[in-house]
Amino acid sequence: MRLSGVRKQFGSVIAVDGIDLTVQQGEVVAFLGPNGAGKTSTIDMVLGLSRPTAGSVEVLGLEPRAAIARGLISAVMQTGGLLKDLSVRETVAYTASLFPGAAPVEEVLERAGISAIADRKVGKCSGGEQQRLRFAMALLPDPALLLLDEPTTGMDVEGRRSFWSAIRQDAERGRTVLFATHYLEEADQYADRIVLVSHGRVVADGSGSEIKALSSGRTVRATVGDATAVADDLRRMAGVDGVEVRGDAVIAHAKDSDAVARHLLTSTDARDLEITAKGIEEAFLSLTGDAAPAREEARA
Numbered sequence: 001m002r003l004s005g006v007r008k009q010f011g012s013v014i015a016v017d018g019i020d021l022t023v024q025q026g027e028v029v030a031f032l033g034p035n036g037a038g039k040t041s042t043i044d045m046v047l048g049l050s051r052p053t054a055g056s057v058e059v060l061g062l063e064p065r066a067a068i069a070r071g072l073i074s075a076v077m078q079t080g081g082l083l084k085d086l087s088v089r090e091t092v093a094y095t096a097s098l099f100p101g102a103a104p105v106e107e108v109l110e111r112a113g114i115s116a117i118a119d120r121k122v123g124k125c126s127g128g129e130q131q132r133l134r135f136a137m138a139l140l141p142d143p144a145l146l147l148l149d150e151p152t153t154g155m156d157v158e159g160r161r162s163f164w165s166a167i168r169q170d171a172e173r174g175r176t177v178l179f180a181t182h183y184l185e186e187a188d189q190y191a192d193r194i195v196l197v198s199h200g201r202v203v204a205d206g207s208g209s210e211i212k213a214l215s216s217g218r219t220v221r222a223t224v225g226d227a228t229a230v231a232d233d234l235r236r237m238a239g240v241d242g243v244e245v246r247g248d249a250v251i252a253h254a255k256d257s258d259a260v261a262r263h264l265l266t267s268t269d270a271r272d273l274e275i276t277a278k279g280i281e282e283a284f285l286s287l288t289g290d291a292a293p294a295r296e297e298a299r300a
């Protein structure tokens with residue numbers, strides 16, 4: 001899957017502000033970000049439900065709609081689509097009857113970890129079981145890419161755990177999974193890679209431990225004469241997790257902010273140096289719920 005320069009604008013609201021992202025086949029990627037970060041808007045574009053204002057989305061070299069038509073993309077939706085009076089197995093069998101070439105019903109029940117509850121009425125299933133049922137339905141076309149938008153909202157701990165263990169086991173056979181979540185813990189536990197989004201942009205991209213390190217470190221910002229050259233130097237320093245250049249400022253995220261500051265002040269022409277805790281700005285603060293006020297107003 002590849003997103004190149006993807007933007008999505010709704011009137012004056014920029015929901016997605018230039019996302020570039022390549023996901024390799026077989027990766028399990030968490031899209032982590034606060035409310036309004038642009039996760040759903042991005043997933044909707046990958047699902048072909050909306051079109052980017054600019055940029056392009058490709059899945060295995062195809063446009064989303066073409067990829068969907070070939071059964072290459074499936075989604076686990078959060079709500080809707082289930083009939084209470086059918087059993088779990090009947091629900092999957094009925095959906096399978098709509099797809100030519102659907103995977104065998106018993107096989108997807110097994111993969112979704114719901115064989116044991118196949119005869120249970122959907123109305124009697126817990127939220128977690130219903131999500132695993134939606135997962136089973138999403139597996140029918142044997143998609144290359146599975147998308148999940150906050151699939152565990154409202155589930156208890158045990159429901160989450162069994163849901164994710166079914167997803168992980170299935171992914172081990174090579175399926176690509178992209179899921180949106182608010183929870184760092186969930187992203188860290190179940191994804192190989194975390195893409196942190198804030199205000200419609202990717203602000204960090206790495207393994208769970210890399211992302212956690214970013215949130216625990218500090219940010220050092222300084223104005224320098226040649227920001228690009230200084231940034232290159234900083235990237236080579238131990239303990240530096242990320243370096244950005246913004247105009248004539250260089251911004252480094254580091255566990256050892258003192259070492260970065262010392263380097264900047266002694267070996268470069270840095271001035272206006274600032275050190276702030278919890279570097280990736282609002283990213284993690286906002287993960288706890290207080291997303292940027294401007295966005296919330298826009299939403300209201």
Ligand SMILES: Nc1ncnc2c1ncn2[C@@H]1O[C@H](COP(=O)(O)OP(=O)(O)OP(=O)(O)O)[C@@H](O)[C@H]1O
Pocket residue numbers: 010013014015016033034035036037038039040041042295296298299
């Ligand atoms: N159809 C729409 N019309 C207008 N604005 C929209 C629309 N869809 C999304 N937005 C705005 O775009 C921004 C990004 O929203 P999006 O739903 O993609 O974020 P999100 O990261 O999925 O958030 P959440 O975690 O709350 O689902 C928000 O400011 C939202 O209000």
